[in-house]
Amino acid sequence: MGVNASDVRTTCYHHCNQTFESRHQCYKRCQELAPNDGYKVYGWPYSTNTRRVLAVLHEKGLSYDPVTVDLKAGDQKKPSFLSLNPFGQVPVLLDGDLKLSESRAISEYIANVHQSKGSQLLNYESYKTMGTQRMWMYIESLDFDPLASILAFEQYIKPTYGLDYKVVNETEAKLEKVLDIYEERLKKSSFLASNSFTLADLYHLPNIQYLMDTKTKRLFESRASVHRWVAEITARPAWKKACDVKAWYGKKKN
Template sequence: MGSSRLLVSFALVIMVAISYEPFPWMGVNASNEPTSCYHSCNQTFESRHQCYKRCEELAHKDGYKIYGYPYSTNTRRVLAVLHEKGLSYDPITIDLKAGDQKKPRFLSLNRFGQVPVFLDGNFKLTESRAISEYIATIHRSRGSELLNHKSFKTMGTQTMWMNIESFEFDPPASILTWEQSIKPMNGLKTDYKVVNVTEQKLEKVLDIYEERLRNSSFLASNKFTLADLYHLPNIQYLMETPTKRLFENRPSVRRWVAEITARPAWKKACDVKAWYDKKENK
C-alpha cells in the first residue's frame, strides 16, 4: 500500500508540474506572446524544429497587413523580408505624394507619420528594421535564413554590420537617393552641391566595404543576411543615378551589389504593379 501511495503521489506531482508549463500546441498564441511559445520549445520532448514551425504557424494565424507606399525605401525593405520568407501580406496604400501620412487616420497608427506600419493581428510595429528583425525571428526556420541564432559570435557580427548600415551607410545614401531620385519624381530640383559633398562621405564607407568584401561573399558572413538586405532600397535607386560609379569603381562592391539586387525576393519587393494588384488597398 505504501508503494502504491508513493506512486500515485509522484504521478500527481508530475501532472501538476505539466499543467503549469504552457505547451506550444495547447493554445499559446505566438502572435501575442512569441517569446513564450519559443521558450516552451525548450521545455518539451517535441523536436525543437517542429516546435518552432508550430510557433510560426500560430504567429501568422491572423495574417499580416502593411500600411506603406510601394516606392518607399522603408516599405520595400520590409517587403523584401516577407518575400525572402515566402509570406503573404495585405498592403494598404498610404500615398506619400497625396499626403496620406499626415492625415488623422494614419497618424492614429503612427504618430510620427512614417511608413511602413506593420500589423500582426492586434500587434503593431513601426520602423522598417525593427519589423524586419521581428519577421526574420518569428519565421527563423522558413525561407532564407536572414538571422543566425545558432552562434553568439555570428549574431554579434551580423548585428554590427546591421548597425553599420544604419549609422554609416544609410545617412549619406538616403540623402543621395532623396536628391537624385525622390526629388525629381516630385518635380523638385536636385541640389548638386549637396550631392558632391555627400558622395565624398559615401565613398569613405564604400572603401571599407570594398576591403571587407574582398574576403567575404557578403558583409556579415558568406551568406546573405539582413545586413545585406538593409542596403537594397537605397542601392536600387542609386544604381539609376550618377552615384552608380561609386559602386562600380570598386570590384568587390560591384560584385556584391550585382548579387544582392538580382535576388528574386528583391525583384518582387520592387514590383509596384504587384502591390496595387493585391486586394485590400484602401
C-alpha cells in the same frame, strides 16, 4: 483573456535563441505552435522603408494585405494613419493586435517569428555570428543609410525641384569612405555579416536600387567586391517582387 499568437511565437523563439540547442527543430515547433494568419502592411510601394519590409516578407514566402498610404497626397498626415503611427511614417505592420512601425524593427520581427521559413535572414549559429550580424546592421543604419538616403533623394526623388550638386558632391565623398571599408570586408566575405545573405545585406537594398539609376552608381561599380555584392543582392527574386509596384496594387485592397 486570450494569448496573442505572436506573443506565443516570440516567447518560443526567445527560448530557442537562449539555448542554441537544436535550433532548427526548435524554430519549427515554434512555427507550428502559433501559425501566422497574415499581415497587413500600411505603406507606399515607392518608399524605401516599405520595400525593406516587403523584401523580408517575400524572402520568407509570406502573404500580406497592402494598404496604400499615398505619401504624395499626404495620407501619412491624416488622423486615420496617425492613429497607427503618430510619427506619420510608413510602413506600419499589423499582426493581430500587434502594431509595429520602423522598417528595421518590423523586418527583424518577421525574420525572428518565421525562422523556419524561406531564407534564413538571421544568423544565430553562435553569439559571435549574431554579434557580427548586428554590427553590420547598425553600420547600415548609422553609416550607410544617412548618406545613401541623401543621394537617393537629391538625385532620384528631387530632380523635378532642381538638384543641389554641392550636397551631392560632398555626400558622395563621405560615402566613398564608407564603401572603401565595405570593399575590404567583401574581399574576405561573400556578404557583409557572413558568407550567406542576411538582414545586414537586405537592409541596404532600397537605397542601392535607387542609386543604381544615378551618377552615384559609379562609386559602387569602381570597387570590384562591392560591385559583385550589389549585383548579387539586387538580383534576388524576393527583391524584384518587393520593387514590383503593379504587384502591390494588384493585391487585395482593404
